[in-house]
Amino acid sequence: MxxxxxxxxxxxxxxxxxxxxxxxxxxxxxxxxxxxxxxxxxxxxxxxxxxxxxxxxxxxxxxxxxxxxxxxxxxxxxxxxxxxxxxxxxxxxxxxxxxxxxxxxxxxxxxxxxxxxxxxxxxxxxxxxxxxxxxxxxxxxxxxxxxxxxxxxxxxxxxxxxxxxxxxxxxxxxxxxxxxxxxxxxxxxxxxxxxxxxxxxxxxxxxxxxxxxxxxxxxxxxxxxxxxxPFINSASRESVYFPFEKLTGQPLIYASMGTLQNRQVEIFQCIAEACVGLDTQLVISLGGALSPELLPSLPGEPLVVKYAPQLELLKKASLTITHAGLNTTLESLLNGVPMVAIPITNDQPGVAARLAWTGAGEVVPLAKLNVSNLRNAIKRVLKEDSYKQNAVKLQAVIDRAxxxxxxxxxxxxxxxxxxxxxxxxx
The missing domain is CATH 3.40.50.2000 (Glycogen Phosphorylase B;)
Incomplete structure (x- = not known):
């Protein structure tokens, strides 16, 4: 020992x-x-x-x-x-x-x-x-x-x-x-x-x-x-309640800006508005920084929670919108889920650059973030097969690692x- x-x-x-x-x-x-x-x-x-x-x-x-x-x-x-x-x-x-x-x-x-x-x-x-x-x-x-x-x-x-x-x-x-x-x-x-x-x-x-x-x-x-x-063990995750009964069965978009760079309410508003009219269901995790009841009403009535059981939701997701934190990125790829990244700081721009390089997602830099640019990126990732295919290739690589x-x-x-x-x- x-x-x-x-x-x-x-x-x-x-x-x-x-x-x-x-x-x-x-x-x-x-x-x-x-x-x-x-x-x-x-x-x-x-x-x-x-x-x-x-x-x-x-x-x-x-x-x-x-x-x-x-x-x-x-x-x-x-x-x-x-x-x-x-x-x-x-x-x-x-x-x-x-x-x-x-x-x-x-x-x-x-x-x-x-x-x-x-x-x-x-x-x-x-x-x-x-x-x-x-x-x-x-x-x-x-x-x-x-x-x-x-x-x-x-x-x-x-x-x-x-x-x-x-x-x-x-x-x-x-x-x-x-x-x-x-x-x-x-x-x-x-x-x-x-x-x-x-x-x-x-x-x-x-x-x-x-x-x-x-x-x-x-x-x-x-x-x-x-x-x-990735280093993943269920014991390292705290149990989180989530109203799974509210999922509609539509293609699921999971959005999380992590647990640090998550206090910019305007980003969540932009994400919500960009998803309006896409025939999808948007779930937003606030990462513990904010309370859903304190947020202004978001367009499209997304399902907003303070914390989300990320590993479980990613098994159901068609797309992740992320700050490009490495853990969320790798956990999305572990489930073959392509992404749209909005990197904020630290190593997130580097993670996003690798995401684009592998073809498993799109990147919308913070300086270019608006509803139109984000909606176009979301549509491309959802509609073009290459993003999903590249995410699945990386999923297989992670499984073997x-x-x-x-x-x-x-x-x-x-x-x-x-x-x-x-x-x-x-």
Missing amino acids: THFGIPSPSETGHITPMIALGCELQKRGHKVTFFQVPDSQQKVLSAGLNCHLIGESEFPIGSMSQRYAELGKLSGLSAMRYSIQFVQQVAAMNLRELPHIIKVAGVDALLVDQVARGCESVAEYLSIPFISVCNALLFNRETNIPPLFTNWSYKPSWLGYLRNQMGYSLISYLSQPFKNLVNEYRQQWKLPLYSSPNDYYSKLAQLSQQPAEFEFPRQHLPQCFHFTG GGVSRAVDIIEQVVSSGKPVLSNRA
């Missing part, structure tokens, strides 16, 4: 797949402890996993909800700046608190989300192995790949290379403060300083929720990088061998 520690970010898109990994590890007889701020404790405990509180004074109950409410009003570069500043604050807490807590807890290995900067240095300082987990788009930089915060298409040319370099220069500038923070601790701990963004990631194994086919052509990933497909079971196989192999686990990519 191995004692695994998981210092996961608290955002739903990160903690939910980590809980899926934790549940599978625990099922196989391992001990699993999450290290979480108070607002996330109940979600971990509800899945039957251990949770050790951190950051109680800095992030008291309710503080995360306030931060998410603020982020939900932002988009584009301002939202990305806000996210980076928050990542730096959490990294400072992790570097300050986790070494002692993890040592006392007797943790043998860490699963480190790529967003949880600093946790990998804690593992090195404590001389315990760590595995990197990509719950968002993989952060690994390659100059032939557009930065994940852009909606740029894949362009393998000198012009594309130059464009990508400019994008990476911007993200390096914005993220320099937390690189300096991590290096300050590494210097105190007599660890080699980081020089490259790719230095943060494990040399033993790196796991991505993406299937390889939902990624631009990569040339320089480490041999220990594995595309496993292995998901949470394969990911945990790799994690166990790392711990048992103490050596890098190499992928079988050509």
Whole structure:
């Protein structure tokens, strides 16, 4: 038995797949402890996993909800700046608190989300192995790949290379403060300083929720990088009531802007109006940010709920309208459902760019979002067979990728061998 520690970010898109990994590890007889701020404790405990509180004074109950409410009003570069500043604050807490807590807890290995900067240095300082987990788009930089915060298409040319370099220069500038923070601790701990963004990631194994086919052509990933497909476990989802009896049997359009960028009421109004007259039924999930009764009356009388049982609804859906969060995107593809994406910020433009590249959906950038453009995109995806066919192709790929079971196989192999686990990519 191995004692695994998981210092996961608290955002739903990160903690939910980590809980899926934790549940599978625990099922196989391992001990699993999450290290979480108070607002996330109940979600971990509800899945039957251990949770050790951190950051109680800095992030008291309710503080995360306030931060998410603020982020939900932002988009584009301002939202990305806000996210980076928050990542730096959490990294400072992790570097300050986790070494002692993890040592006392007797943790043998860490699963480190790529967003949880600093946790990998804690593992090195404590001389315990760590595995990197990509719950968002993989952060690994390659100059032939557009930065994940852009909606740029894949362009393998000198012009594309130059464009990508400019994008990476911007993200390096914005993220320099937390690189300096991590290096300050590494210097105190007599660890080699980081020089490259790719230095943060494990040399033993790196796991991505993406299937390889939902990624631009990569040339320089480490041999220990594995595309496993999404990490899904029913225990990681809270039970949600939904009035299934109100479904009419018409082709179902499921719309969700996730749990963070979901406070822009005008987007929901645009979605509702764009679906009027399409002979479909629209279900809108507000992601917990708003209450249906507080919304103005939406055109077409869609079925609006605060939360939705997403996995169950996607089995019935003909189309997903999404912010292009990676989890919703992969769960739609898991069910062969094509999409219309309205990316807001962070890695969502990059997810949307890959969606367009694979032909499994259409993208309506926020700057071009209006009823006409959105309705035309919805009509194309519903009527043209290629979108559904490409979504079904990716569904088959995900089915073969292995998901949470394969990911945990790799994690166990790392711990048992103490050596890098190499992928079988050509």
